[in-house]
Amino acid sequence: MKSTSIRRAIVPGIAALALVFSACGADNEGDGSTDGDGGGSSSLAGELNGGGASSQEAAQGAWIVGFQDENPDVTVNYDPVGSGGGRESFISGAFPFAGSDAYLTDDEGELTAATERCEGSAPIEIPNYISPIAIIYNVEGVDDLNLSPATLAGIFAGKITKWNAEEIAADNPDATLPDADINPVHRSDESGTTENFTDYLDAVAGDVWTEGALEVWPQQYGGEGAQGTSGVVSAVGSGTNAIGYADASQAGDLGVANIGVGEDFVAPTPEAAAKILEVSPRVEGRDANSIVFDLDHETQEAGTYPIVLTSYLIACPSYPAGDEGELAKAYLGYIVSEAGQEQGAAEAGSAPLSEELRTEVAGIVDAIQVG
Template identity: 35%
Template sequence: MKLPRKNRLRASALGALAVSGALLLTACGSDNNTGGTGGTGTNTAAKNVKCEGAKGKLLAAGSSAQKNAMDLWVKNYMAACQGIEVNYKSSSSGEGISNFTKGVVSFAGSDSALKPEEVAASKTACKTGQGIDLPMVGGPIAIGYNLPEVKDLVLDASSIAKIFNSQIKKWNDPAIAKLNPSAKLPDKPIQSVHRSGDSGTTQNLGKYLGKAAPNDWKYEAEKKWPAPGGQGANGSAGVAAQVKQVEGAIGYFELSYATSQSIPTVKVDTGASAPVAANSENASKAIAAAKIKGTGKDLALELDYATKAEGAYPLVLVTYEIVCDSGNNPETLPTLKSFLGYTASDDGQKALSGIGYAPIPAEINAKVRETIAGLK
């Protein structure tokens, strides 16, 4: 069927992104678990969101790890600020940053802070300023697996590294058996699944393995998957879907993708008195120890991936909203500040715990709010 002329003329990157984002908002997939909290969040948000000056459309793209948080935030915000559209295209951190530096979107979501070369590239889009990192979403990176025979699985950093670099190939490998003495581990091959595109979640997994298992994970922590073997899948949703469908599979994704699809997750032996489960509370204990390493208005964080603190889940990520500190589009700036002001608000952050994320620590979040208020 031939498309109407109006649609055929939508050739610009900006228009294409708007259409894609709109489709994402209206077609919630099975990996979205925000339905149980949306009503409460919406009622609270409608009372407290500051909509003054906001108007039109706000386009954003990037990290799929924060998709479920963004879906809930967008739903609440648009319910409170009638007539305003916020379109967040969930793809990958790399694609989000690329769209941001090209000036296609007002902000990008990324699971990793901007690199120096990305900051330099952002200056073209930011006119009088540059891109900065605002930590907005915290949470555990879950290691999900598909073994119907095993209801409770413990791994440590070394065994996780060896699984994902294809050194451990069977589920009954002695290294896994030692960590799970009471489990009936099957004599089945392991099918590891990783992100096929550039991914901040991949980079955070690499940071964790490089710090906690340096003898077994020799790769640089980059967004592109570095190790041999395994199978690639598109986005966190794609990795979760593969693990859900393939018996013997194991993969990594943000926790809400596991909870929404009832995928069991690994407990991590950190060297503390007991293995630590992937949940919001345990991730918060690890994120609370983060320090700001960014300078000026940049609020990039340094996380302790090798922590052995009791109850602290070490495999965590923080997703950043990347914005221009100055030189933002004056037409969209009020809406940008209004929307991000909501996501960083008490209401916005409290909504995270109910969907498998961890709020940003209060001291750091206070600086995020201050920075958002000062965007130009």
Template identity: 35%
Template structure:
């Protein structure tokens, strides 16, 4: 787990648009099988049930899950969760197959692909819910000797990732970086080769923000047709960090780990740096389009927006759970873990490279978690 790393970038979010809400102030002692809180928690937790949960999916949230597990172990003695960061596509498949207790995906279940119906079948005929537990910015991370300050926009990013723009000194890039000395060097695109919700969100962003330059569509598989594919977030970040002239799309914490430079994004209102203010301003504009306790977000309102000072390239990772259909022990443990993740676990997210839950989402999440049966 990463610690003390990312506070300079997102550490102040909790003081702005992303303040956590305190839903309770009990400070009771205790461990397993009884409602309990700590001074840092915003909700009582009913520990107990299955002692070791299993989950699989998004590699983007791996470091957040590590933080949640640590908080869960502290809160519910003897309880644990094993998480396999295999990618969003695998997480959905394993959840539907009943191989894990919940899945992690950077995209919600797809009705058109039959995932909604298949998940309901796995849940004994009950709907599965998409619960947005982890927010994080996606960086356009690059390695280019001598260029530490770079601005891109949706149109130019689309042309880079579909192979239309091939050189770092292409006039389209130069026009956004007046006065910069850009080398006559080939651009090496690094993309996710496995099914990835990060890829899906990135391609949705390109669709919304490129002014028609991205015509390949969205989805968990990269459709740009150029570059070198690597598995998982760590894989693309490591590959980009090893090649001068490389660029990739990856969650911020992984870009930082591999010492990648991070491009500013011009969303139509000027170049926006990825920092706590710009991330908070963007997430504050996200809305929920799901119904009831199925908390699917409408991130399209962020991707194509030209809000001044808002960093437009973000993703939310969902924990995909059964609304009903678990056995009693599994339901109790799933509810306990998710409650801790939504409360105590949020305290360590800024240091791990993520944004703490916005207040409105935290309240809705706790309502949904409590309703799991």
């Protein structure tokens, strides 16, 4: 089995403004537990600032609303500056927590720096957001599309250029494919989605896709560039015979391809995406508070969608006495609670963590010390 991982900093080219959601609910009582309904106590008050991966933006918006509904005197801000920016701000102490599409390593000294920031203790790294990266398409007359790994790689590497090419026809024997040029759309900005997608291509079809995992699309492969996920979705939707890649929650009414896994073709559902963590090994040699995965893109496990973005929360195992640590613990507790995971799935289309994994990460958050 060939397992791969995303390790480098992922920083989108444009940092968006911070998300600020006003409290909108009644004064509900909560116990701060992360093993059931989640949420913090209504006695909590103050402002919590965090940020990082833009992939989590929609889910963070949902979690903020849910958390503030239970804690109306708390304001939570999440700034989707990108994974690298989030990690940098966490390490500097500007953020008490961060979201990241990559776990910390010492390739650029980040893990050591984060340990120093946490006063000598290894930082917490826990999965909180799983989403399929959908292959979106807009081809007239094609309502269902299957793509094997090699075929998908050939399209985005510029080696398969016609929709009725024999490789696509072999995957779709019952489809009426047009004799038309393929218009592949990619991200023009530095992107965690691009790196996760190209990491998949590298793992499953390295003889076709020869550039490895990249944050920035290689210009020699051509295609149409678009800024951000919304730009790719818009370009595919308004384009002719177009295909692209984007977070599945933002695919809208566009067609989404089924991807070959073993003998089957699997659709990008949240449930199928969540299964990849069940079949992927954890990174060895990590601290007990670090639950990070080397995604097994080559899995043959039935019903598993293999093109997935897994995002993490980064925090410290202890904080000085004060509101910031209390709020960070309570908010992270809500995110990994059953209620929080359901909120993210319902409002942002993310895949909930399995109950076994959710319980494990909730225990890590519960153990955060404040004061």
